[in-house]
Amino acid sequence: MRCLVTGGAGFLGSHLCERLLNDGHEVICLDNYFTGRMANVAHLRDNRCFELIRHDVTEPILLEVDRIFNLACPASPIHYQFNPVKTIKTSVMGAINMLGMAKRVKARILQASTSEVYGDPAVHPQTEDYWGNVNPIGIRSCYDEGKRVAETLFMDYHRQNNVDIRIVRIFNTYGPRMLMNDGRVVSNFIVQALKGDDITIYGDGSQTRSFCYVDDLIEGFVRMMNQDKIIGPVNIGNPGEFTMLELADLTGSKSKIVYKPLPGDDPKMRRPNIDLAKSALGWEPTIPLRQGLEKTIVYFEELLKG
Ligand code: NAD
């Protein structure tokens, strides 16, 4: 099949492109290189089944494809807050443009949604039927609300136009090809540890997250796209829950811990209930945090060596 991956030169997108090529598909990687890098897909460029397009999803485009994976959107707070208006445009207009294309060429389309649709959750762990607790006017809203509207658009194109949709809600995912400077906690802690810099904990470090290794996540994407049982939304994440202090410990760092102010609206806890993914997709994560961190540390070590 011919697959389009928007945001394909980013962290998750590049792993997905690689996986789809390995599964025997043709892949078109579309990216505007805001947070993605050509280097992430450089090793795929000699493959005859791989094509790169520089394009911004806020602009319409028509491509003859069978499947669309819509990942285009900066994912890290410092990047999505850099130009918040552009972030919400990317989610909303990007969804409209990709859904319009899916409708026209009758492609199946998957939206990379997020656990951020649950906001600072009052239900724990989060199940898909929870509507969330999102501040509509805060500094995370451009991302959270953009992703919520994208879900709405997916459901409405499905109900109104019969578009064949899939929605996955991704929980914090980490692994090789995260940007060194993108400010997410796993890359921050690892790079700080490797450089011997202080480890920066925001707030008191008691907030929790659940971290999924990238290979597990991509397996979830592929299973979701390859089945006809459910359209979602379905949570894809690792239910192992850790405080940021525990995570700092796990990076094995000898660095000093320094405490910085907690950013506004930072969710206090987050953990997926993955019963639906288990029953409908037969999916669950296989790589424990400690093991995934080791692989990620090796990647950053190589990168820092230059
Ligand atoms: P990333 O920033 O590495 O990748 C996003 C990609 O989209 C980049 O290559 C970027 O250049 C591209 N992009 C951004 N705006 C664009 C635009 N207007 N037009 C075309 N391309 C554009 O982030 P990621 O971690 O790989 O996330 C990929 C997707 O998964 C995002 O939609 C994100 O919201 C979602 N997600 C990721 C996580 C996670 O933990 N990594 C969690 C929840 C959801």
Ligand code: UDP
């Ligand atoms: N965080 C931290 N130190 C850092 C970067 C992040 O303590 O150097 C915290 C952040 O405040 C949040 C958690 O780690 O509570 C996860 O942050 P990240 O940006 O990775 O993901 P998100 O908040 O979007 O889930």
